[in-house]
Amino acid sequence: MLEARAAVKTLHAYRPPLAGRQGLRLDFNESTIGCSPRVLARLRSLDAETLARYPEREPVEGEVADFLELKAEQVLLTNGVDEAIHLLCSTYLDPGDEAIIVVPTFAMYAIFAQAEGARLVQILSGENFAFPLESLLSRISERTRLIAVANPNNPTGAAVACEILWQVAIAAPQAAVLVDEAYFEFHGETILRQSARPANLFVARTFSKAYGLAGLRIGILAGDAGQMAMVRRVASPYNVNAVALAALPEALRDQKYVEHYVAEVQRSREVLEQELRSLGLHYWPSRANFVLIRVGTAYAEFIQALRARGILVRDRHTDPGCEGCVRLTVGSCEHTRALIEALRDVVEKLALQREVRA
Ligand SMILES: Cc1ncc(COP(=O)(O)O)c(C=O)c1O
Numbered sequence: 019m020l021e022a023r024a025a026v027k028t029l030h031a032y033r034p035p036l037a038g039r040q041g042l043r044l045d046f047n048e049s050t051i052g053c054s055p056r057v058l059a060r061l062r063s064l065d066a067e068t069l070a071r072y073p074e075r076e077p078v079e080g081e082v083a084d085f086l087e088l089k090a091e092q093v094l095l096t097n098g099v100d101e102a103i104h105l106l107c108s109t110y111l112d113p114g115d116e117a118i119i120v121v122p123t124f125a126m127y128a129i130f131a132q133a134e135g136a137r138l139v140q141i142l143s144g145e146n147f148a149f150p151l152e153s154l155l156s157r158i159s160e161r162t163r164l165i166a167v168a169n170p171n172n173p174t175g176a177a178v179a180c181e182i183l184w185q186v187a188i189a190a191p192q193a194a195v196l197v198d199e200a201y202f203e204f205h206g207e208t209i210l211r212q213s214a215r216p217a218n219l220f221v222a223r224t225f226s227k228a229y230g231l232a233g234l235r236i237g238i239l240a241g242d243a244g245q246m247a248m249v250r251r252v253a254s255p256y257n258v259n260a261v262a263l264a265a266l267p268e269a270l271r272d273q274k275y276v277e278h279y280v281a282e283v284q285r286s287r288e289v290l291e292q293e294l295r296s297l298g299l300h301y302w303p304s305r306a307n308f309v310l311i312r313v314g315t316a317y318a319e320f321i322q323a324l325r326a327r328g329i330l331v332r333d334r335h336t337d338p339g340c341e342g343c344v345r346l347t348v349g350s351c352e353h354t355r356a357l358i359e360a361l362r363d364v365v366e367k368l369a370l371q372r373e374v375r376a
Pocket of ligand 1: 046047097098099100101124168171172198224225226232236237
């Protein structure tokens, strides 16, 4: 009988709650207003010939490289950051190698690393989800072949200084160190701006969040040209589809649209955090387009009560260190106003403040 590899059979399936997402979707950190109208116009202009041909990634890769002020050899377009993570794991991890992650964090690092048969080393974040530099450094060994850090982190919204990540890369030259900057636009700091980066350092970006293009599945993996040549060997030449490739240059050209949305999210994040303070709900200050809050034992009723008011938020209570926690995506000011209105109502109905303060 055909059997999957042992590493796959023991994997926990990751099933994000995608079904029944009607309402205001504040559960996946997507853009709440969608992509630039210029991108939509470009998509509408596509013809049958474009779709009949196999997609050509390289010209667009060149444009993305120019945008990032990198050389084309340093950039690979991927089917979302998810694929970038997958490719790094395929390129660098052998069975029995170690992959270090700082938890809580984005689920796909663990899945792709374990699927290769690697041993997962999970380092718990410090107090208030501070980056645990010392613990991480102490766990690096010769078997460490991958270290993945989301900056800012998901689901906490916490950011770590680029110098610290640099230190990690220097301390583990035998490991691919991935700095996942999926939420870069909302944070504004990037390790990509620093020159003479260590050759084992990789940076991932996505168009799923600030650009509003999660449905197109497009991301970037950037790194040292020699290392990227290795990663390219395991990538399909057609990993990014023609529709995404057609849209991407237009998305990059309309920076005004992205900047406008990011500024709005940053404003709404402030307003939301202020409201959480006045509601007496514990939250962690965020550098991304979401805020993690602690609701306590009533987290399931809280999520359900918001759903009943047409607002979807994400249950994070099973993440390490996140007991009773829920993650709220921050969108436009209008959407945040709707969230706040519902929050006031739900907090009162469930008498949450008393529990949190108790
Ligand atoms: C830290 C982080 N990295 C990557 C992703 C996935 O990005 P993409 O849609 O480009 O695969 C997410 C999505 O939630 C994320 O939170």
